[in-house]
Amino acid sequence: MPVPRLEIRNLVRLFDGRRVVDEVSLRIMPGQVTCLLGPSGCGKSTTLRMIAGVEMQDSGEIWVDGKLVCDTVFRVPPERRQIGLMFQDFALFPHLSVAGNVAYGLKGSKDEKRARVAELLERVDLLRFIDGYPHQLSGGEQQRVALARALAPRPRIMLMDEPFSGLDNRLRDGIRDETLSLLKEEDTAVLLVTHEPDEAMRMADEIALMRDGRIVQQGAPYNVYTRPVDRAAVAFFSDANVLRAQVNGALAQTPFGQFLAPGVPDRTDVDIVFRPQHVKIDFDRNGQGPLPTPTDGVPARAQVVRARFMGHESLVEFRVDYDGSILKATVPNVFLPAAGTVMWLTVRRDRCFVFPATSGKAAAFGEGR
Numbered sequence: 442m443p444v445p446r447l448e449i450r451n452l453v454r455l456f457d458g459r460r461v462v463d464e465v466s467l468r469i470m471p472g473q474v475t476c477l478l479g480p481s482g483c484g485k486s487t488t489l490r491m492i493a494g495v496e497m498q499d500s501g502e503i504w505v506d507g508k509l510v511c512d513t514v515f516r517v518p519p520e521r522r523q524i525g526l527m528f529q530d531f532a533l534f535p536h537l538s539v540a541g542n543v544a545y546g547l548k549g550s551k552d553e554k555r556a557r558v559a560e561l562l563e564r565v566d567l568l569r570f571i572d573g574y575p576h577q578l579s580g581g582e583q584q585r586v587a588l589a590r591a592l593a594p595r596p597r598i599m600l601m602d603e604p605f606s607g608l609d610n611r612l613r614d615g616i617r618d619e620t621l622s623l624l625k626e627e628d629t630a631v632l633l634v635t636h637e638p639d640e641a642m643r644m645a646d647e648i649a650l651m652r653d654g655r656i657v658q659q660g661a662p663y664n665v666y667t668r669p670v671d672r673a674a675v676a677f678f679s680d681a682n683v684l685r686a687q688v689n690g691a692l693a694q695t696p697f698g699q700f701l702a703p704g705v706p707d708r709t710d711v712d713i714v715f716r717p718q719h720v721k722i723d724f725d726r727n728g729q730g731p732l733p734t735p736t737d738g739v740p741a742r743a744q745v746v747r748a749r750f751m752g753h754e755s756l757v758e759f760r761v762d763y764d765g766s767i768l769k770a771t772v773p774n775v776f777l778p779a780a781g782t783v784m785w786l787t788v789r790r791d792r793c794f795v796f797p798a799t800s801g802k803a804a805a806f807g808e809g810r
């Protein structure tokens with residue numbers, strides 16, 4: 442079996458008796474980008490700091506290329522771990538030139554260093570600034586110099602903590618893509634920390650979804666998005682509609698007909714969760730909606746509460762007659778029906794998830810953004 446570039450096993454970190462990192466395990470292969478994704482305070486940065494060696498774990502192990510780097514007894518110091526760091530506030534040294542910054546962690550002769558510096562600055566398209574100083578560069582250019590500096594010593598692993606959050610949106614996409622291709626070329630294993638699902642979807646080969654110190658789901662972005670483990674995992678990536686229903690005879694009754702809830706005991710509440718893009722809208726035809734179909738189920742009559750244009754799509758909120766629940770639907774382009782308009786909704790049944798009912802937790806996890 443191939444040896445992971447980075448492997449962490451059951452990392453635990455306690456602050457004031459609280460497990461802020463709780464049995465976190467990960468394996469990252471060379472050239473692979475893994476995103477540790479989760480809301481603020483879930484323990485992402487603490488995990489990263491332990492791997493970097495600037496913080497000690499209370500238990501667990503860190504392995505690099507099959508060799509133990511740190512457990513609770515043995516510890517390779519941070520500077521000998523061959524790990525590159527790139528943080529949002531990881532500023533360049535203002536008194537050093539661009540070349541001086543990139544050469545900072547390099548060993549070897551003056552000529553060797555100069556060659557490596559030039560190679561990397563060329564790669565990030567900043568060779569013309571080799572003798573310039575950080576204050577002469579834009580934020581995006583400084584970020585690219587920081588990337589060149591982090592990559593110059595050929596780290597085996599790159600740890601990145603929200604490295605692009607200081608950049609404006611237009612710059613960010615370009616720099617993300619450049620960074621990604623450079624890291625892939627160098628065959629670096631990357632652990633990127635972010636609280637932004639879009640960033641994780643864009644960058645990651647694998648997403649590790651973290652909550653309250655634990656990894657709750659791990660896999661390729663497509664799998665994490667389309668097969669969420671729970672209601673909060675759906676809501677973290679997008680708006681989520683939730684219908685609460687009680688189970689009887691393994692069936693949950695909703696405005697859209699019955700949903701299977703196999704193995705759920707009678708009189709237990711479940712949440713039927715689906716994304717706004719999986720709600721279909723139809724016009725009212727003399728009090729009638731579309732006919733039921735096996736894929737879309739039974740249509741539910743609803744009234745428009747409000748509609749907003751979001752740029753590439755419109756977001757329409759409905760109140761469903763059946764039980765008064767509020768549902769959101771997205772429609773491509775401009776669709777802005779007046780409040781009070783009667784319409785009929787159906788849902789893509791294959792895109793609905795049935796989970797045990799949860800209380801307020803999901804809202805705290807980003808639902809309703």
Ligand SMILES: Nc1ncnc2c1ncn2[C@@H]1O[C@H](COP(=O)(O)OP(=O)(O)OP(=O)(O)O)[C@@H](O)[C@H]1O
Binds near residue numbers: 457479483485636
């Ligand atoms: N040195 C410390 N002493 C006490 N508590 C700490 C310390 N460092 C972090 N914490 C707590 O540990 C938890 C996890 O913090 P951490 O910075 O790892 O979260 P995060 O997921 O990276 O959040 P963010 O995205 O906001 O940076 C937080 O509740 C934080 O308050």
